[in-house]
Amino acid sequence: MSKIKRDSIQIDPCELSMSILRERCEYFFENHTEVESSQRVYVEDPNEKSLGKNRNEIVDIILFGNAYKSFFNSGNWIGRDFRIWVLSHSNKKIVDSFFDNEDVANVIPRYSLFPRTKKRENSFICGEDCNFVYAGRISAQKNIESILYFLYYYRDKYSSLSTLSIYGEFEDTYHEDLGRRFQESYENRIKKIVKDLGLEESVTFHGKVEAASWTRVDYENPVFISLSTFISEDYGCAAAEAQEQGWPLLVSDFGGHQDIIGKGVVKVPYNYIGNSHLPIEVISQLSSSLISNLEAISKNEEVLESIDNLNSYSVIDIDKIDEYRRKIVEKIGPDVNLIHSDYVGAFADTVAGSFFFRDIKKCLYDHKENISVIAFDFDEEFNESQRQSLLELFEKVDMSNCSLNFISSKNLKYKDTLHLLLISKKVLIIKDRLKVIEVKKMLEDKLNIDPSRIFYA
Template sequence: MSKIKRSSIQNDPCISSINLLRQRCESFFLENIQFNSTCRVYIDDPSEKKLGSYNDEIVDFILFGNAFKKFFESGNWIGERVRIWVLSQSNKRIIESYMNGAAKVNVIPRNVLFPLQKKAITFESGKEYNFIFAGRLSAQKNIESLLFFIKNYNETYSTNSKLKLFGDFEDTYHEDLGRRFQDSYQNRINTLIELLGISQNVIFHGKVDRETWSKEDAHRSVFITLSTFISEDFGCAVAEAQQAGWPIILSEFGGHLDVSGNNLIKIPVSFICNSHYPLELNSIVSECMIKKFESFLNQKFCSKENIELHELSLNVLDQHRRKYAYKLGANLSLIHSDYIGAFADTPQGGSFFHNIKGYMKPLRPYIVVLMYDLDEEVLSESQIESLHRIFDKIDLLKVDIEYVSSKNLFYKDIMKIILESQSIYIVKDRLNEAELDNYLRNTLQLSSSSIDYE
């Protein structure tokens, strides 16, 4: 077993985006000399050499996608007066929630880092397109959603559109949903392509440089990403596609909320299938998306572009970090060790990520769909029929969905999710209805009108 060179930088799958964002942020600070920024620390950059300054100066700490966990490393930061910068309103809300509103976080507007240069091309539903995804081919990016989309789009509009995927496969998973056995994601995707019968419509290009995929014909190309990755922040590929004037289809989640313009199609999270949910459930969710697809068109999105400067002391930061860490308990150490999935499996971690995701999407009421086990790969015919009836009843344009497995029902974080929901829909198959009903009505004190058995 050979030794890795001591000078080698720790590998990060997002390193190319980190490097590009660091360059753009540096230009931003150098152009805005009125900020008097003399010491900058890029916390997410594995090549960063410093943690602050003991000099009499303001230290700017810039956080990218891992802001939700890097905050808890702030005990290592150095500086009397500091400014925290993030690249999305979602991360601003998350960090300010940690500090209970006692301090403000700064946001670098995305259109400042990537100014729009070309006139936006309007998306025309029913037109034959090349739908382009560029990035990591990972479960975290919900590649399954893209496969279902190209199948449903072609069938709905009678086109022969293609899905072009630029990037390498990874076996990473949605850690905020707990630990998973890592299998070959590439094999899973290839199997799904064959099952859906779309092998002629999906083209893999492998990992290429940014200039390659962005040279696709702008009038026939649509950029698409339906990621619900817990660290989904800026999205360099989205910004580059927008600079080229392409129409863009993207998830209404994380940093994507800040993407502004009039050639955008934003898909609410409840219409996006998750890589870790059963195939039949993902098929139903994807059918709902294409049925409502026209309602997502012709919307204009605006974002907040003004820059406000806020300072805070590390003493204030440290005080609130300690309070929040005390609230989460010793299991918080799992985040520092990159065992995020293990942390998510604890009651404190489950509640933590439920709250985090609440800051990463528009505020809507939500309903709970409860079934025997969401981790089973194959559902029964009865479960599938029940899910169809449930989705026929709900309007996903007005509510979000939280899925709950009965095996997790008695965890405190799951109890809280159920109690705060608008209503609960139950897939009865394989559940003890009498015991479940007693628990929901007598233990959780839910009203009969909020429970629907299917």
């Protein structure tokens, strides 16, 4: 095994986006002199050389997508008084939640970093032939499978000749908040799905290109698409670059995407997006449901204006940061030691981690009534019987007004899973391969769940 050079920077898959955002943030502070920012620290940037200074000046801490991780490293920040800055309102909710929902985090307004286009903003017209374009990391964290199935069902329903262009490099990262995964070739998986769906002539992989160069390609009727539910989905540089060009956007209503406004912005509810680790049959069914409801969803363009307040800024001292960090560490317990870049998946696999990430996600999307779906194992592909049962059970669900939780039978013994079942409005059970009598007894006798809330197929 060869040695990595000691002075090389630790590679971060989001390094390019962080570099672009750091440059834009610097421009923001330089052009808003009323903020009086003299010390700025980008704690998530691997190229950062400072953690602050012991002087009687306010230190500005700028957080990107990993705000929840950075909070637990705040003991390393140097200074007395701080202003904590984030790039989205969802991250503000996360940071504020650590301080009993006090108004602590400041939001750098989205459109002060990437101004909206002065060109005409085009709308997404459902059913038209489109050149859908995705740009960014080609990772399970970005749910590329859901984009491919979206294209498949869109082409089928509307007899469309629509295409998909994908810009970026493949990587084998996974949804850390859903627990650890064995690494596999994501490139092989995605290209197999393209082949299985017969989309070889409709999907093009362009590889890595220079930042924003993909927006200058002369596409006819381009539509930017991103169905990411990445736990650290914050600003979204690619979406901003597309909107600068006046492109319509079809994006997940999740994380930083929630802050995107303007004519031509269509937000896909979280519930219609299958994360990459679900059985492909579940992803397929969720995508089919999305296409069935796309016309109604696409009528809800985001035309509201931003409400960011640039007149006042919250300042917090290091003693208060330390006090609240200790409170949360005490609440979580020793498993908190796993919250860093290499072991987040292991933390998510603990009961404390599961509860923690469930609270984090409430800040990232419009959380509605819980519907839990139990199957033998959601970490395996479904057989035909399970697929048919899933279709039957989904007919009992108002997909626009619920939050789906997928529970494997092997996880029914855990406290966090039992709590989720107790707060669920409905429990849907796929009987195939399941010990139905045992599950029924647990739900009705142990948890006292009303049988009228339980449905079998």
